[in-house]
Amino acid sequence: MLRQVATLLRGSPSKAIVGTRQNSIYANLKRFYKSVSVADDSDGNGNPSFAILLDNRRLKSLGGNVLKVDSEPLALAIATEWDAQKEHINKTHMRLTGLAFTALDNPFHETKETLTDKIMEFLDTDTLLYFADEQESLVDLQKEKWAPVIKGVNDNHGIDIRATQSIMDTPQISDEDRLRIQRWLLSHNFWALHGLQYGVEAAKSMMAMMALNSHQITVEEAAEAARLEQIYQTKIWGNVEWSHDIEHQELCTRLSAAVLFTYFNSNHAIVKKHEASA
Incomplete structure (x- = not known):
């Protein structure tokens, strides 16, 4: 990976x-x-x-x-x-x-708490938690690509977040689930939180970044999930020459940096552990 x-x-x-x-x-x-x-x-x-x-x-x-x-x-x-x-x-x-x-x-004088709050703001508007209420073929695609990601995050974190199929409703997220996610975020150090925030902001999705961070999905899969509706629309209306490809590669690059930065700042001793076992 x-x-x-x-x-x-x-x-x-x-x-x-x-x-x-x-x-x-x-x-x-x-x-x-x-x-x-x-x-x-x-x-x-x-x-x-x-x-x-x-x-x-x-x-x-x-x-x-x-x-x-x-x-x-x-x-x-x-x-x-x-x-x-x-x-x-x-x-x-x-x-x-x-x-x-x-x-x-730290130009904006952030703390672990303020970074966590900013990341949590994306939970209620998470791209992957809003399924389409029309276009059956799009709904089927979302069920195929998004549902396994949501289930994986729920299983990994012991939560039960449920997506909505109406823009008039919000996803079902209990106070207990919010608290579990908040505690998970706060378990990371200050530097690792910068990586998580960068990835969540890029994908507009906590679900995608949490799944990526746990190696449930790859960078390409996370980018595809975040851009799924746009990808669906381009298959219908056509692709703007080079533009959409650049958007996809740009998102992949940002997510790659985010997951690497988070991982390296959460696993300081990875080289020493390898050397010790050699």
């Missing part, structure tokens, strides 16, 4: 996007370094810390803070983003770097 996610993160942008971004504010920001590496700044007392080096200079965030992460895999992934830059630095392709900078600088 990680290999598939990494491939999506490295995906080549379309010519249209490249043309636009070459005229962006990043167009004149040339690559100013030759080598990229990761430095182990751990204190020797069991507190891991890793920095990204650009020509032996530690990478700093937009707020001027030296970027240090607890997860070595995350540090390696961020270093890969910087190493992948060519003649010019395109920050719009550096999703993990952007998430790390945001979590480090």
